[in-house]
Amino acid sequence: MNRIEKLFAERQKDILNIYFTAGYPGLNDTETIILSLEKAGVDLIEIGMPYSDPLADGPTIQESGQIALQNGMTLDLLFQQIASTRSKTEIPLVMMGYFNQVMQYGEERFLKACVNAGVDGLILPDLPLYEYEHQFKDLFEKYGLCISFLITPQTPEERIKKVDELTRGFIYMVSNASITGAKKGISEQQVDYFERIGAMQLSHPRLIGFGISDHETFSTACQYSKGAIIGSAYIKKMSKSENIEQTTLDFVSMVRGRRSSAVSPQSSD
């Protein structure tokens, strides 16, 4: 059982997964961000591998990725940063990026690097189920890595079952067909979709992502799943941050609906 599976075995609700773009705002902020997120009470962290052409992402994540690349972020550097951070924390880590990045690094070499650095799972939105099943499933299993596939309001039932079969860890439930950061709030229609999927009794836990940005949307998402994923809203806050630890604490407190305190060396959750 890896760290992601352990998390879902131990916690049944209100799981908060926060996404950040590696190399943003600063090239070497990865460790500070991960440790700050953990300290602030986040359960799971999604590390975005910045990409030149992120098709599923909106302007906020696109821009942060551009800056990260200009800052000089590379996969080798990122794996080093994660490996050194891993000695200080046991929080589950997921890497998110595009299939071309994995392909160029070399699929097996990439998975090995993940294991060596202490990464627990992957989200590759443009790796199709078919390609995964026929070319990569065995490799992922060999290295014991989790993989999350996406479902959307338009995903047919048969395919959702396939997603459930191939996923290891959690299913990424896209709240509304859109790119990241596009829509705000949760509509009745979306709730119908959440309920429909809930009724399917899937074997894997679900996290809801896209359009989750604050306490209200987080709590609503948590009513219909094990928890939620936040990306763009956090990146926006980081873009104006002068103190990563404080910004992170404030943001997570806001999402959890708790009052935030000033960061001090003794402060703990």
Place this chain on the structure above:
Amino acid sequence: MVNDKGYYGEFGGAFIPEMLYPNVEELRRCYVEVSESDDFQKDFRRLLKDYVGRPSPLYLAERLSEHYQTNIYLKREDLNHTGAHKINNTIGQILMAQRLGKKRIIAETGAGQHGVATATVCALMGVECIVYMGEVDIERQAPNVGRMKMLGAEVRPATSGSKTLKDATNEAIRDWINNPEDTHYIIGSVVGPHPYPDMVARFQSVISEEMLWQLEEQTGKEDPDIIVACVGGGSNAAGSYYHYLNKENVRLIAVEAAGMGIHSGESAATSVLGTKGVIHGSRTLLMQTEDGQIIEPYSISAGLDYPGIGPMHAHLIDTGRAEAISITDEDAVKAAFFLARTEGIIPALETAHAFAALDVLEYRKDDIIVINLSGRGDKDLAIFSKYFDQHE
């Protein structure tokens, strides 16, 4: 040539985010059946004939032939309505979109020819049309922006990356993700996820279908020795090769844009500079860093300024079935002036690359060479005019 998963050898497939799956899958399931149905073919053939003006002539360019000491025929796609081959595909795709019940059309464009061809068929059918175009291309292909607006389309600038065709395609794909129910994306070349490369190639295959009988009529045999076409994504090349793909006696020449020179850092010569990877949903050859970041391409020609090529061409080049040649900006411009002054035809900058290939191609005196004259050059006059001094 393509298998049922959309692969040409090891190239192709559909590497798309799940959000696009329902639309792409719907298209995959029905594109062959719909486009081969009698009802579809009747409309498609009628519009190609009466609206586009097909068949496009096959013209023996005597002065050009004399200069190059061989036999050069021009397939006149420049004489189609809207001035390029692009409309063959947009007619096919708008008929497909209607049969899928789509009410809103999106497209990407580089040179603006595909944008104009899409705006045209949308006006013809009375549907909403949004065209994404890189900011740089909006500037350098201004006449086509005006035409799209005149036709009632909305032109949305793509402002990321190099602000050219790749970025316009990214924006169109994002639009499609955000509008999963009512929208059809008319891709303008043989790129993108399966079934697009095959579907677009089929619609463009009318070019080689006509070449078969036109060559028979004019030369006494169906087969030329060589077919030359420029390659951005590769749709005019795919269309002119299509019925000759299995005829190994016919050489297929793919002409890419070398920009300022292949190794200048300002180039779009994908077959030389590219490696295997995924771009716009397809596993193909593309220009990228070791880390898989896509490299911004460059060409004077907006339609060839793209860091990938369609998977069919990646396969043809990889297996040696097609030969790739790359041509610099300078040589393309020179070839455009030469064609204008020997044959009275001003080619598009894209097409001019195919003509420049005559200077480097090996051929025999009795060869029959067909050059696919993919488009006319009105849109490029502002660029050509900068070279008037050198060509007095």
